[in-house]
Amino acid sequence: MKKNWWKIICVIFLLYTVVAGFLIDVPHLPILHETIRNQFFHVCMWFAMMILFTVSILYSILHLSSGKQEFDLIASEATNTGIFFGTLGLITGSIWARFTWGTWWTNDVKLNGAAITMLTYFAYTVLRNAITDDQKRGKVAAVYNIFAYVMMFVFILIYPRLSDSLHPGNGGNPGFSKYDLDNTMRMVFYPAVIGWSLLGIWIMTLRIRIQKLKTQSEL
Amino acid sequence: MKTFLLSFFQILVSCICFAQEPVEMADHLRASGKIYVVVAVLLTILIGILLLLILIDRKVSNLEKKLKQK
Numbered sequence: 479m480k481k482n483w484w485k486i487i488c489v490i491f492l493l494y495t496v497v498a499g500f501l502i503d504v505p506h507l508p509i510l511h512e513t514i515r516n517q518f519f520h521v522c523m524w525f526a527m528m529i530l531f532t533v534s535i536l537y538s539i540l541h542l543s544s545g546k547q548e549f550d551l552i553a554s555e556a557t558n559t560g561i562f563f564g565t566l567g568l569i570t571g572s573i574w575a576r577f578t579w580g581t582w583w584t585n586d587v588k589l590n591g592a593a594i595t596m597l598t599y600f601a602y603t604v605l606r607n608a609i610t611d612d613q614k615r616g617k618v619a620a621v622y623n624i625f626a627y628v629m630m631f632v633f634i635l636i637y638p639r640l641s642d643s644l645h646p647g648n649g650g651n652p653g654f655s656k657y658d659l660d661n662t663m664r665m666v667f668y669p670a671v672i673g674w675s676l677l678g679i680w681i682m683t684l685r686i687r688i689q690k691l692k693t694q695s696e697l
Numbered sequence: 698m699k700t701f702l703l704s705f706f707q708i709l710v711s712c713i714c715f716a717q718e719p720v721e722m723a724d725h726l727r728a729s730g731k732i733y734v735v736v737a738v739l740l741t742i743l744i745g746i747l748l749l750l751i752l753i754d755r756k757v758s759n760l761e762k763k764l765k766q767k
Contacts, residue, residue, distance in 0.1 A: 485751075485754075489747050492743060492747070493740065493743065493744070496736065496739050496740055496743055497736055497740065500732060500735060500736050500739070501732065501736065506720040506722055507720060508720050511720060511721055511722055511723075512722055512723045677750075680750065680754075681750070684750070684753060684754060684757060687757045687761065688757060691757070691760050691761065691764065694764055695764065
């Protein structure tokens with residue numbers, strides 16, 4: 479139980495997110511209306527994804543410097559879980575866009591950047607699974623992962639800010655931080671980010687443990 | 698000139714109208730207490746998923762213990 483304290487925090491924060499996320503007073507804004515509450519869910523998917531990809535690249539570097547197979551496994555499962563959360567982020571964003579911007583998808587830099595990032599990481603899994611030699615697989619996947627992480631940074635965090643974008647927080651558009659001046663949304667948003675990210679880490683650790691069991695039982 | 702002024706005035710009025718238009722929120726849902734139903738449903742789903750995750754976690758732990766004993 480001592481090792482599992484963060485899972486308890488995850489559960490408490492997520493329960494709090496759902497209850498408070500629907501019940502607190504949010505800023506009354508045109509176009510957005512009640513959908514501003516999506517910030518507690520949609521945005522958190524991307525936070526969880528970026529944290530998982532960060533874990534992934536750290537273990538990729540560790541794998542390159544030490545050559546341990548275990549680190550390659552962790553990097554790969556972190557990427558897989560990150561892709562899961564990124565896909566959820568894309569789908570929820572698309573739904574949100576339909577009811578605020580009026581379309582499922584626009585050729586917006588932020589949206590396309592997110593899509594390109596997902597494709598880059600899809601390529602990571604394809605590349606890793608295509609190589610059968612264990613040693614080679616880890617090395618190639620780790621090197622590619624470093625490229626993919628840089629691409630993610632450029633396409634999600636840098637490029638959308640340099641050009642025009644509908645998405646809040648980009649191209650001169652203010653992020654939501656400007657709206658919640660009374661800080662009520664932050665009281666839910668920060669726990670929500672931590673809660674969803676911990677959920678991502680939890681799922682990642684489960685996947686790693688199952689993979690390890692698989693390799694152990696094959697020996 | 699007249700039409701220009703009129704249209705300018707029209708734009709001004711519409712701007713003011715837009716600014717004063719109340720933003721539609723789910724206040725009725727909250728006032729009549731029905732939002733709690735949505736919260737309850739979502740809580741049930743979330744608790745269900747989290748319980749499933751905890752169960753999987755324990756199953757994996759058990760398997761790890763069994764493999765160690767072997």
